[in-house]
Structure formats: C-alpha cells, structure tokens
Amino acid sequence: MQHTAAGLALAGFGHHSGAQPSSSLDMAKIIVGFAPGGTIDLAARRVADKLHPGFAKAVVVENKTGAGGQIAVIGVKSAAPDGATILITPTSPLSLHRYTYKTLPYDPVNDVVPVSGAAMFDYALAVGPLVPAEVKTVADFLQWCRAEPAKANFGSAGAGSAANLIGAALGKTGRADLRHIGFRGSQPAILDMIGGQIAAVVGPTGEFMPNAKAGKCRLLVTSGPTRGKFTPDTPTLVEQGFKSLSHVGWFGFYVPAKTPSDTIRRLNGGIATALASPDVIESLASVYMEPMPTSAERLGEMLKTETRFWDTLVKSVGYTAEG
Template sequence: MIDRRHFMIAAAGAATAGWHLPGLAQQVDTNRVLCGFPAGGTTDAVSRRVSEKLRSGFARVSLVENKPGAGGRLAVEELKRSAPDGSTLLMTPAGMITLYPHIYTRLTYGIQDVTPVCTAGTVGFAFAVGPMVPESVRTLRDYLAWAKAHPDRASYGSPGAGTTPHFVGALLAKESGVELNHVPYRGSAPGVQDLLGGQLPAMSSPIGDYLPHLRSGKVRVLATSGAKRSRFLPDVPTYTEQGFKALEMVEWYGFFLPPKAPADVVERAAQAIRAAVQSPDVIDGFAALGIEAGANTPAEMSRAVREETVQWQQIVKRVGFVPEA
C-alpha cells in the first residue's frame, strides 16, 4: 500500500532468473479464480487477463468466478473454505486482506486464512474535481481553499466506505485541517458519473477511472498518490509535491491460495502468474486500466501483507474511522 518496494519485478530481470512454467504433468485440471467484484470492473478485468494465461501451463482449464458482495469479502470467505490443491485462487486488491481487519469488527477471516502467492500489478489513486467546482480551481490547494469557503459543498466521493481511496480523502482532510464530507458509492462508476454530471464536486478514486474522461474537459485531476508522478498522468503533481507526504500510497492486486497450501503448489502458481504478468498483451491491457503490471515472490508478498496490515491499523486509528460490524 505505502510503496512499491515489495512487489515490482521487471520482466527483463525475470527472464534472467530462470523462471519457467510448470510441466504439463503438474497441471491442475480445472482452476477457478475467485473475484469479489462484478463482471466488467477493474478487478474482474485483471482476473480475466491473468486467468487466460494460466491455461497455458498451470491449469488445463482456468475460469473466473465472480462472487460480488460485502465489498469483496464473500470471495475471501469462499477461498478460506476451498481445498489448498491449486484448484482455487483468489485475485483481490490488497485492502480486502490488509485493511478490512481494522474496519470490520465481525470479519470472518484474517491474514492467517490466506496464502500469498504473488502480485499482478499496482494502482495509484487520484483526486479529481468536476463541473461543480469553478474553473479557477486548478491545484489541490485551490480546491481546499474553495472547500473551506463553501463548507456546504465541501465533499468528495469514493468507491465505497472503508476503501483505500476513502482513506486517501480522509487523510487529506486530516492533514489539511479542512473538513471534507465523504460520500461513499457502490463502486467507482456511479461516483465518476455524478462527478461528470456536476452532482459531486470531487472524487478520490483509482487513476484508471478518470482516463476515459480526460478529453471531455469535465474532469480536472489535481493530485496523484504515488511516490513519483504517474506515467498515465505525467502533468499532474503528486500529493507529496503539494505538501501531503502522508498521502503517498499505492495499492497492489494480488493472488492468494487457500490456507495451508503446499509450498510446491504456491511456487507453481507464482511462476505461472509471473509469466502471465510479463506478457506484452497483459502489460498493455493493464496500462489501459491505469495499472502497472508487476509480480513478486511468495515471500515478498507475505512480508508486504504483514507490514501493510500494521500500517493500516495506524492509518485507521489516525483518521478516527469507526469500525463497522
């Protein structure tokens, strides 16, 4: 979440490391990739692009199984109940594993109930304003000044309460001292539509959500959340450049096996996913979604999960978020 040091491995480096797909004799007959969000969304798109590649080595048949609901939790619960033989994988944003334990008091799983395999890519977040905000607002500081002067309209949307973009906005309010009302949506699409339509002044969401709308002129992206400027929005300064270092964060998409998965199954799955993520068509497909393709090792991903779970605990406490049942 906070940075990229745990999970980005360049394709060139991978090629010299001797990674290869498992032999046909080790193939899983049928593999299902659980996705906790509806078909057509970003998580679903990532799942499908990688799943298609798994058919070339890891499994004879690989299919995405959408289990939307409860903010992605249903898919994690399904993984927890599944056999650890490689027949079931979960593809999910990191927050379902590292953040949710701190915002749901009755969560039925924890990090001990999943086996990290490897990441598929990372996504940064952006803060954008729409037609409700005057054209003169061109920077993050401009928006904060406008919000302070118009408290009745000082709000921002996010893809949902308890999501990473929600906390980016909450940290912005905390760091700036400007009260910003959070408007949660059920996914990014309805929030972006309200932003475009002038019903919502601002939106905190993954970078890819804004890319199709930039040419319309209705969306002005004011900040991005990476350590450096996004290659997808090179003219947009980061939060850090604008004085908000605490908002430097990205989120990874990762694959998990059920608990107690054997080491050989974990490694075979990791090899297959790394090979998929290095494919030029997957890299290009991810880029269209504002995602940087990149994979790591099971050990690196396990370390990232542990560290980021602690980091999220601190962030949730800092912004004063009240855990939900």
C-alpha cells in the same frame, strides 16, 4: 510514512525463469470478489488465459461479489488447499477491513497465503464543474472547501473504502471539513461529479481518465510516490506536501492456507510468465494499471506494510469500525 508498494514489487520482477512443470490439475478457478467488467476482473481473466495448460488444463474465472470482496475470501479459505482455487483481491479485505469492520468472517493472516502480486495502480483526487477552474492543487481545493463548507464534499466507492479514507485523511491533514458521500462504485460517484452534484471524487486513476481526457473533470493529484506512468503531468501527494498519505493500490493472488509450497511455486511461476506477456501488459495499460509480479515472500511483506499503513491512517482520521 511513504507507502512503497511499487519498490517492493519490483524486487519480484525476473524472479522466475524457465518452463513450468506439466500440469497436474484438470481445472483451476480464479475467484474475484467484484462484478465482471471491472479492472480486477480484467486482470483475473488475462492471467487465467495464460495459466493453461501449464498450471491446469482449464482455468476459469468465478465472480463471488459482496461485502467489499470478503465473500470471495470466504470462498477461497474454505476450498481444498490443492491449487485449484485461487483468489485475486485488492488488499482491503486482508489489510484495511480489520480496522473498518468490527469482526471479519476469516483470519486475514492465516486463512489464505500469498502467491504473487498481480497489478498496481495509483489513486487520484479529481474535481468537477462545481469547483472553480482556478483550483489547481490539493491546497487550492482544501482552501476552497474551507470557504465553501456547504459544497465541501467528495465521493468514493463506499464508506470505509481505501478511497474514502484517503480523502478523509486529506481533509483532516488540510484542516477542511470534507464530507464523504459513499456510492456503489467509483463510476456512479464520477457521474455525479461531472454532473455538478458533488465537488470531487477519490478513486483509482484509471476510473477518471475517459472523463479527464474529455475535459469533464480535472485530476488534481495522484497518490503514488512518483508521477504515474499514465499521468506524467499530474503532480503527486508527495510533491504537494502530503508525503504521509502516499499510497499505491494493488491486487494480489492468494490460495488457501496449507497449500503445498511446490504448488505455490508453480502457480507463482505461471503468474509471472502471464504478467510478462506483451498482450497482458497492453491490456492492463488500457485500464491504467501496470503488472506487478512478485515472489510469494515479497507479497507477504507488502501485505504487512499495507496493514501498518491502514492501521495508522484509520486511527488518524478516527474512523469507527462498522458491523
């Protein structure tokens, strides 16, 4: 089952044109479920800068961290449905977490509604100095893992994360006992990898690029259906025989349920205009992401596709839901 977020997203490009209606809000806030300084926070701030005065007289970003993005979803679901409170989130709290948590404090289908895609990125598997230089492909890595079971491990941004499950699925598909080590974010995992404490890390491609360019780690594969714009020399999972695991990561914008359709249309148009700005495109590229404007309807379709993908993957690796 190849994941086709990029193809779905492209259908949303050019969907909106013309000037937006004058603002009816004094202030709007974009809620981010992760700490300032990360890629999703950057995307939120770049779009916020462009949403005023067309959508609101002022637009601010508020970070509500915790529970892998769930605190932010809770904050938006309970807000007034007037367009003044906007969620930007990776898909995990709305798609993956229903399979990796026993219960969720919100309904991922009915408590928030889609507005527009935001940005997309590939995942990558990278290896550090613990892994011999002759390991150049995923198959090589899995063969090395089978030969060196004590060293066969990989890190990710946390147990039950998208990166954790992609790595686990690679190990299972390749018949290697690949032990997962969870960290508080990708960067601490990468530091241990380049220091030789762990063998590999799975995470968003952009997280690896400074160290990869410096020769401190090696990208073996990226997750998208085609080679990444920023990593043209790195083969994909599809090319290396793992088509069913192909996956594009992305962020999207949502608002509370019962937000009027006209408000959603206005916000969608403002986001599309922001994501088309050359300085926003350049800013996203600096962290190895591409803009992903979509219609609200298209984002809803993508979320359904994403949910099916994780349902299948979680079952395939036998992941047990946590509290």
